[in-house]
Amino acid sequence: AQSVTQPDIHITVSEGASLELRCNYSYGATPYLFWYVQSPGQGLQLLLKYFSGDTLVQGIKGFEAEFKRSQSSFNLRKPSVHWSDAAEYFCAVGGNKAAGNKLTFGGGTRVLVKP
Amino acid sequence: GAVVSQHPSWVICKSGTSVKIECRSLDFQATTMFWYRQFPKQSLMLMATSNEGSKATYEQGVEKDKFLINHASLTLSTLTVTSAHPEDSSFYICSADSGGYSNQPQHFGDGTRLSIL
Numbered sequence: 073a074q075s076v077t078q079p080d081i082h083i084t085v086s087e088g089a090s091l092e093l094r095c096n097y098s099y100g101a102t103p104y105l106f107w108y109v110q111s112p113g114q115g116l117q118l119l120l121k122y123f124s125g126d127t128l129v130q131g132i133k134g135f136e137a138e139f140k141r142s143q144s145s146f147n148l149r150k151p152s153v154h155w156s157d158a159a160e161y162f163c164a165v166g167g168n169k170a171a172g173n174k175l176t177f178g179g180g181t182r183v184l185v186k187p
Numbered sequence: 188g189a190v191v192s193q194h195p196s197w198v199i200c201k202s203g204t205s206v207k208i209e210c211r212s213l214d215f216q217a218t219t220m221f222w223y224r225q226f227p228k229q230s231l232m233l234m235a236t237s238n239e240g241s242k243a244t245y246e247q248g249v250e251k252d253k254f255l256i257n258h259a260s261l262t263l264s265t266l267t268v269t270s271a272h273p274e275d276s277s278f279y280i281c282s283a284d285s286g287g288y289s290n291q292p293q294h295f296g297d298g299t300r301l302s303i304l
């Protein structure tokens with residue numbers, strides 16, 4: 073069975089500082105991996121995804137993530153956060169035919185940005 | 188492109204009533220849609236997979252008679268919470284399988300906040 077763990081429930085970061093959100097997954101085959109962002113009361117917006125190829129993927133809003141198979145990780149990073157980055161971030165695995173196109177989400181990390 | 192519309196965005200109703208939530212893919216056809224439930228400050232939990240023209244597949248622990256799903260067309264799936272009670276209050280989110288229309292496997296609606304008094 074596939075699973076996703078986001079070890080950090082909350083992260084507080086100062087505006088302009090760098091941000092890294094951790095994600096560890098369990099999956100029987102080569103995973104499809106995703107990072108989504110959710111603002112309060114809103115749906116999910118895809119930040120970036122990894123299917124194959126280059127293990128460092130670039131996304132929207134200046135985010136990037138690195139797939140490390142040996143560590144079963146897919147950590148999200150941003151060099152300099154903006155106040156508008158305050159939101160809930162979800163890592164997800166699946167979304168391919170082998171998984172029935174289902175996505176399994178991690179528990180989420182809430183990011184607070186200090187002025 | 189690949190827009191999913193969910194309606195209503197917020198509904199408040201009395202205990203015992205039934206509530207219908209619609210999920211529409213506006214610019215693509217979706218043979219498969221997914222329904223999630225999200226409690227405050229928690230992650231999304233898949234409730235069921237909705238397949239056009241056939242019965243929905245429910246995840247373990249989800250009452251199919253409580254949460255009725257209908258996917259009668261390639262652009263519309265509905266979730267009806269029957270005889271809703273306060274414990275059904277939650278944020279419900281749908282997503283549509285783009286089926287290769289875009290490079291994302293699922294496109295999400297903006298969610299429906301359901302409050303049962």
